[in-house]
Amino acid sequence: MTQAPIKAVVFDIGNVLVEWHPEAHYDRKFGEERRREIFANVDLHAMNDRVDRGGDLEELAARLAEDHPEYREEILTWHADWLTMCAPPIPHSWRLLRALRAKGIPVFSLTNFGKGTYRTAAAEYEVLNEFDQDYISGHMEVIKPDPRIYEMLEEGSGLSGASLIFTDDRADNIAAAAARGWRTHLFEGPEGWAARLVAEGLLTEEEAA
Template sequence: MSENPRAVIFDIGNVLIQWRPERLYAQLMPAEDMARFFAEVDPHLMNDRIDRGAPFRDTIYAHADAHPEWSAMIRLWHDRWIEMASPVIDGSVSILRQLRASGVACYALSNFGVESFAYAETHYPLLAEFDHRYISGHMRTAKPDAEIYQMVEADCGLSGNQLFFTDDRADNIEAAASRGWQTHLFTDPTSLRAALTRAGLPVQ
């Protein structure tokens, strides 16, 4: 039988703050150009290197230099990054604050670059509202690699169903579930609140 979790772990992008790079590019180019841009340049692969500790600006600008046809658009991933990471998902932030006010430990586990996270902190004070933050760029590994989940367990001293984890990506959820964590694939704050309630956590 599952025990009530002793800590709740939140992903950040698309759980607490929207992460929608495509939304910005859709404002700047026709749909067919945007589809070709993402297919030819694969900026998400570039972003994965940043999430694993590569430098923010230098990685993006080097990628732009390697793709001169798209260089101006690629540089926007750095220059207008904050527009891609917005707005706050208020319902999720309310859940985070209610859990913490009830004495439940809350952690962040997020694929995020070192410098981009520092930049996000200047816009989003809520990023300071965790008992601990596990940021992939600092850890030099990223979800869904098993290593990052092992590192969280070793640091916080909890494992298995003592941990409740919510993330918007199924592969990240599956990796956590394989370690026995209680999990919820995030779609919206209402369903997250219901899942936390079922897990016996105080979010009524």
């Protein structure tokens, strides 16, 4: 049986369009040994998940710093240096997104991102303002890989199953989409994603370069 044609391409953002490596920033700023100690004793990623579910980063960081005064500076760094951690951009991925849109292929975001941090990122990286539809977890108050976030995209777009192709750098997020019948691509670099878009007939090799 022939698969349905692809009607929209869905992009994750962190480590797909813009790099996101908090540990690397903490290593540079505080040293790897201190970073390992901080991350072992303070769950900064859990704090970030709360931001991605709609919480305010500055408020959550301040509260966590009160709970762990011995790591106050390091915890507050997550807010103060957030944009430095959300960098640099991945230019080839930007070109792919724009090439798809130039051909009239709808492009959606599906991203674990806070409301305030997304505004900050979109002011810095203009490509984040170019999606045809945005599905941002902070506004949706649910994060990947919860099946509900994928369901909400289906409800909002009117598309489902193999009419969607989704790329993300996390295998658990990809598996959740695949379970709904979406076509998926585990992002390990823009070259592989480009090749997949060519293989699916969405872009030519020249357009995907």
